[in-house]
Amino acid sequence: MTEFSAIGQRMRLVDGQPKITGQIRYAADLNIPGLLHARFVTSPHAHATIKSIDAEAALALPGVVAVLTAQDMPDILPTNRQRLLLARERAIFVGQPVALVVAESEAAAQDGVEQVMVDYEALPAALTIDEALATDAPLVWPNGVPGESGEAAAHGADVGGEEGSARKSSNVASRSHFNKGDLAAGFAEADVVVERIFTTAMVHQSPLETHATVVQIDPLTNGVTVYSSTQAPYHVRKQVADVLGMEESDIRSVSTPLGGAFGGKFVLYEPLVALAAKAVNRSVSLVLTRQEELLASNPAPSGRIRVKLGAKRDGSFTALEAEIVFNGGCYPSSPVGIAMVLTGSLYQVPNFELNGLEVLTFKPSSGAYRAPGIPQASFALESVVDEVANQLGLDPLELRLKNASKSGDPMVHGENWASIGMIEVLKTLQQHPAWQNRAAAQAAGRGVGIGIGGWPGGVEPASAACTLERDGTVHVHLSSVDMSGTNTGFALIAAEAFGVSPDKVRIITGDTNGAVYAGAAGGSKITYTVGPAVIQAAEEARKHVLSIAAELIEADPADLEIVNGRVQVKGAPDSGISLGDIAGKTMQFGGKYAPVFGHGRHVDTTRSPGFCAQLAEVEVDQETGDVRVHKLVIVQDVGRAINPATVEGQMMGGAMQGLGWALYERTEYDSYGQLLTASWMDYTVPHIHQGALEMETVIVEVPTDHGPFGARGVGEPPIIPTAGAVANAIAHATGTRLTDLPMTPPRVLAALSRKPVDGNGSAP
Amino acid sequence: MTEFSAIGQRMRLVDGQPKITGQIRYAADLNIPGLLHARFVTSPHAHATIKSIDAEAALALPGVVAVLTAQDMPDILPTNRQRLLLARERAIFVGQPVALVVAESEAAAQDGVEQVMVDYEALPAALTIDEALATDAPLVWPNGVPGESGEAAAHGADVGGEEGSARKSSNVASRSHFNKGDLAAGFAEADVVVERIFTTAMVHQSPLETHATVVQIDPLTNGVTVYSSTQAPYHVRKQVADVLGMEESDIRSVSTPLGGAFGGKFVLYEPLVALAAKAVNRSVSLVLTRQEELLASNPAPSGRIRVKLGAKRDGSFTALEAEIVFNGGCYPSSPVGIAMVLTGSLYQVPNFELNGLEVLTFKPSSGAYRAPGIPQASFALESVVDEVANQLGLDPLELRLKNASKSGDPMVHGENWASIGMIEVLKTLQQHPAWQNRAAAQAAGRGVGIGIGGWPGGVEPASAACTLERDGTVHVHLSSVDMSGTNTGFALIAAEAFGVSPDKVRIITGDTNGAVYAGAAGGSKITYTVGPAVIQAAEEARKHVLSIAAELIEADPADLEIVNGRVQVKGAPDSGISLGDIAGKTMQFGGKYAPVFGHGRHVDTTRSPGFCAQLAEVEVDQETGDVRVHKLVIVQDVGRAINPATVEGQMMGGAMQGLGWALYERTEYDSYGQLLTASWMDYTVPHIHQGALEMETVIVEVPTDHGPFGARGVGEPPIIPTAGAVANAIAHATGTRLTDLPMTPPRVLAALSRKPVDGNGSAP
Secondary structure, eight states, X not given: OOOOSSTTOOOOOTTXXXXXXXXXXXGGGOOOTTOEXXXXXXXXXXXEEEEEEEOHHHHTSTTEEEEEOGGGSOOOOOOSGGGOOSOOSEEOSTTOEEEEEEESSHHHHHHHHHXXXXXXXXXXXXXXHHHXXXXXXXXXXXXXXXXXXXXXXXXXXXXXXXXXXXXXXXXXXXXXXXXXXXXXXXXXXOSEEEEEEEEEOOBOOOOSSOOEEEEEEOTTSSOEEEEEOOSOHHHHHHHHHHHHTOOGGGEEEEEOOOSOOTTOOSSSSHHHHHHHHHHHTSOEEEEOOHHHHXXXXXXXXXXXXXXXXXXXXXSOEEEEXXXXXXXXXXXXXXXXXXXXXXXXXXXOOSEEEEEXXXXXXXXXXXXXXXXXXXXXXXXXXXXXXXXXXXXXXXXXXXHHHXXXXXXXXXOTTSOBOOSOOHHHHHHHHHTSHHHHTHHHHHHTTEEEEEEEEEEOOOOOOEEEEEEEOTTSOEEEEEOOOOOTTXXXXXXXXXXXXXXXXXXXXXXXXXXXXXXXXXXXXXXXXXXXXXXXXXXXXXXXXXXXXXXXXXXXXXXXXXXXXXXXXXXXXXXXXXXXXXXXXXXXHHSSTTOSSOOOEEXXXXXXXXXXXXXXXXXXXXXXXXTTOOEEEEEEEEEEEOSSOSSHHHHHHHHHHHHHHHHIIXXXXXXXXXXXXXBSOOSTTTSOOOOGGGSOSEEEEEEEOOOOSSSGGGOOOOSSGGGSSHHHHHHHHHHHHHSOOOOBSSOOHHHHHHHHTTOOOSSSOOOO | OOOOSSTTOOOOOTTHXXXXXXXXXXXXXXXXXXXXXXXXXXXXXXXXXXXXXXXXHHHTSTTEEEEEOGGGSOOOOOOSGGGOOSOOSEEOSTTOEEEEEEESSHHHXXXXXXXXXXXXXXXXXXXXHHHHHSTTOOOSOTTOOOOOOSHHIIIIIOOOXXXXXXXXXXXXXXXEEEEESOHHHHHHHOSEEEEEEEXXXXXXXXXXXXXXXXXXXXXXXXXXXXXXXXXXXXXXXXXXXXHHTOOGGGEEEEXXXXXXXXXXXXXXXXHHHHHHHHHHTSOEEEEOOHHHHHHHSXXXXXXXXXXXXXXXXXXXXXXXXXXXXXXXXXXXXXXXXXXXXXXXXXXXXXXXXXXXXXXXXXXXXXXXXXXXXXXXXXXXXXXXXXXXXXXXXXXXXXXXXXXXXXXXXXXXXXXXXXXOOHHHHXXXXXXXHHHHXXXXXXXXXXXXXXXXXXXXXXXXXXXXXXXXXXXXXXXXXXXXXXXXXXXXXXXXXXXXXXXXXXXXXXXXXXXXXXXXXXXXXXXXXXXXXXHHHHHHHHHHHHHHHHHHHHHHTXXXXXXXXXXTTEEEETTEEEEEEEHHHHHHHHSSTTOSSOOOEEEEEEOOOOOOOEEEEEEEEEEEOTTTOOEEEEEXXXXXXXXXXXXXXXXXXXXXXXXXXXXXXXXXXXXXXXXXXXXXXXXXXXXXXXXXXXXXXXXXXXXXXXXXXXXXXXXXXXXXXXXXXXXXXXHHHHHHHHSOOOOBSXXXXXXXXXXXXXXXXXXXXXXX
16 A cells, blocks of 8 residues: 555645635635726517617716627627627527626616616527427527537537437437447346436526626737636637637636636636727626526526336346437537436446437526536436336345446447446445445335446646745646645645645646646546646656755765655755755856756546445425435545545535435526526525535545546536435335426425426426 | 847847837836835935934824834844835935835825924934045944845856955955966066056936835735836845745745836835835835935945056056955945956956955945946956057057957956957957048047957856647746846747747746746846746747647658648648647647647856947047047947847947946935935936937857857946947047046046046045
8 A cells, every 4th residue: 555645634725714714806806996897788588689779878877888789799600608798689598698788886887787778579489398399499599509619528528429410490409329239129128127207407506606707908918817717717718819809828817716616617708708898998897696697607407318227137237218308508518418428338238229419498508517417317317226126126236236337348439437436436335334224214214315426537638837945835836727625635746746745835826828737627627637747747846856955965866855845865864955945056146956847748538437326314204395314425436535625525515516406406487488596595505404414425545547646536426426316215215206306395295195296397 | 050040030029019108017007906105204314313203293194004114114134235124223324214104195105204203313424435444434334244135146246256354343345355476576577557546436227117116915825926126026035035034935026017127126125015015914015206216226336446557568468456446335235346357357467466345335235237346347447458558559459359368268266268259349349440440530539449348147047938829829938027128039039949930929927926937137147047948948849749740640750840830741831730729739628638838947057258349439529528429339249149139229228328327427425425416307317319429239249158049148248348438539539538437528628627626526
């Protein structure tokens, strides 16, 4: 077993202190002299022609500087949501920005919004999957569906598969298909076949901090600096450059500290705000209100998933059929492909047929949300697997173990699973007392259910640099956004590789003008992809330091070690020279040694998927339908826990959001496309007391050969299996199968009484 | 002869456009929300005890936030000028900051200053060299002279030599001494001996932009960000960290665009402003007025130089004796050592004795000013050399050629000259028509004189990074301050090394939090030391790009070339792939190639001195004493002219400042230590019409093996020989030798009439 000095330490977040003391400056806190504030005029119609916009009264208000409409914007093809800018002639969802009021204060902007008169002619709208697929459905894009945004691809959800091109003159954005073997023969072989249809809701990422962008004109160039709450500064740079018609080098994108993102903050309104700043030639800030965030951002799509699974008496799966339909809103970007891949590849099934369909509707387009597409797929598949176990009278965990995919097994899209720990995760959960004692729990009126899922992980080239300073600290320079504590992990990684204490490491995050590159903080790939670059940079810097020290103290570099911030001959503390003194000799007039500067360039196209299994122990109130989660056990293969404290934080945070999917969260529209859940009074993000009474994390470490010190991506897996585990626990407690998320009390009551429920949830 | 694609192009300054359009943001333009403004209460006495400071009335004024005195500052040892902070108990020069008024506006701060009542008890002060050396002189530092600031050392002026330690209980800061051979025998051997005493004035660097510092408390840490008009951000970081008692990593030093510096902007009031910001816990700006700049910054020291030179009839020098005394003001930091080295090493003299003396007085301490110490030394030495030629009836240029130092010749301090081009510079000047026709000029009532000098050059470790962006531009990351057009030169250097057009290169200057290091922009060493790191970084990046392209287009990297922003098989333009496309493949999800990231680490302790000779053709108005410079020819060995446009700009700018030394500039104090030249109405920075009517630059290229593409430092040499050349031209025109700078009309008239002048210049 490897001995680590830093890896595995429980280290506090490097930015924890400023965060809890309120010292941190989010994008909305930026106070640039002469800063203007922008606010949207939004469409009240899901679909309407815009006949005219009268800004005269708004412009007459004190403090209002400009009212921008599509006429003030370049007439670019709205090939992705970020390029939709302001509605031109036609609005296609309730909440769509139609005009932008720019004023000296937010209040003046809001006053202006109320005075802008827009003359609409309402048009019929299709809101649900079925409405959108009707033959006479109004079309979101009558002239053809725009090209994909590439955002799902960036998040790791671009997995290939056959894709039809039924895009013209319909609301179908894409069809995809995977199959293998003989489906009919597979089902014929089965002793049990279970088929169910599931629905999942449109769920919002709900970061505490809404989307916020501040754009400043660069006084030295014609370019702009974009400060925004983004996971993806290089995406922002590219999109802003594109709409401004400038080169990427003209744009500096700075990611401000994230107050939550969860996949929803790649690029959204940065191009619009950049155009607004250019139009008025002043700095402009746009900070969404919570209502705007819920109306006009990019939530996870709602979906309908049909799963049919056949198995023999011994539990081996024989055939799988699935149809996955996502309601993607007004742009094609929902993660149907990745949902299909997980559905078909989690278990090894010899015969399968999978069909995916992405439908466009008059709703906001969907964006990435933690493990995009997979919580939905896992909920459906894991529910059916439990039903199969039930009907066969088999242990549901053993049934999973029997069919679980292993390293090297094929996936539906032709690739093979890389090294994975699905079996190890299941076996670890199997030993847990809560699983061992599930019969007792059931006898006490509770139910125990499990679920599992995996996230393939992301890959992207990355670079990093490492320097040594005169105060003896090691500086690590990178450009990845600090999300989920990644910078704290990098402090540990650099400390391990360089040979110093983690508190002697400073992480310096550059903007897009920096020398180092990292992809978007999404897809559970920052530690995985940037970590190796940090190791390379730190090791190169260490080597350089040892070579300088060797010359200074006349020793062989191989005989040297770094102990307590000093380089010394092994075992001879008196021989040493401090790191700070070495740095000083590289940073002085006439110095004989080059500045300590290690650089790392990393590329690796092998993903290292991470699996998470969860166990829920629930109690169902038969009178109210309320589901109480007594216990939630989260078992996850993280490869290597760089910082167990943040790893556990991710596991708990993901599972908490999983509980939101399972029991609470739903973005609800009425039949006219009006948002019914436009505030956090109506949209239920679970409070801490609505979570599990007891939440337990169990870290499994099946190291990969690719991540830093064996680490895998940690962020996405823990949100995946929660809904399935809770549904299975409800079934275990009540004998009743729930198939619609969220499993609200009315739905639970209805299921218990086997009656359909009205007004308890719109069609997906 | 090497063929260059980019080196040698005349390229416009990369920051020229924002500078001439007023878009550039200097430190004084920074507009931080809540920014406070500071203004000094200064001492009206050259020497006084501070009995009390009453701030009550000032604090009662609207807008005044605080009146800080030494009591509010840490009681640190004032070991260098930057640590002098505010006068504690005793003021030691007129203009010394005694209190700092911090207010909501500059006007409020100024109002506050006028209400602060300081009770002084005036004490006797020593102001001139002779006063300071008197046995009963009041002592600037009764308890011992503080340690050196290290600034002269950083500038390249720390040259060793024996140093006495007569520091206690006197105003002598240092004595130094070099000697060789038998001085008496040398003079005995001589056929001619000339001995003269010269004086030079205290001259101010006179940047258009005064010293300006803005300090912001870092909202994320306890540290500060220091924006200042500095040549030396890493020096600022260190000094600020020291006075705040923090680690260097807590301080971010950002160099704002320089509106001139010329050596005077290393570190001065940054530590004080940082302490002020900490004291009031808000951002604080201090922008010196012109009066404060002249009263309380760090000009070049005045001096008295005695030179005695012996030569044989054939012109060979036999003995040299020199005594160089600088009046350094209140701190020891004047460049006596480097002045001695030039005096003794410019020519090869077998017997010499050199004595240096640095005297402290009750004046502001001196700082570096373009080629510190050398204009004074060259003026004295070159005047005497001309007198020797005159007395021997030899051609003064031939006399110089006969004795000139060559590569490898010894210098007085034990080192040998590296590769130098003194001979080449003299021979080039010899061919110039203005020299060839000097007899005709003399016949027409003019005089033609020459002078020469050299600057040893500086060395310091440096690093740089190079990346490739999706828009096909090459980004060069470095941390050197862009002074005298260095960034424009780096664009050419990187273009040459990478193989792109210079307009496709962007230079990104990082602050002290960046990954790359460079020393202070001083000592003519930025291009010389950072340039090779840029070449390394660009070449490494190019190599990486070619290896990616080779894989993409299935070719051998050796067969590839970069043409017009595309990598192609040599001679096959259709085979290519654009640099932007290659960058894109390294910066995308799933990319197979690591980000292009070249890094350079450079160290070289060999200096490459640069020599400059000048010819002045003057006309002296016998009635007014006015000296009209008709022609100034500047011949300089720059090793390699990276950008001839900026090289010529440096040569002309330096020579123009040299004319200031020669004819106009003098910081004048009365016998009480009151500054008489406290504005630009009184202190004469030459206007353009006071310069030479015709100024001609001649570039000589004697490449060094060490600088980038053979380049030497360019900045300092052209200021050196001007005063000597003008003095020799006056002598040639009038037969009269002037020995005191500046050679103002009253002094010229007095010399012509051989009468002493009263009231025309204080003793040095």
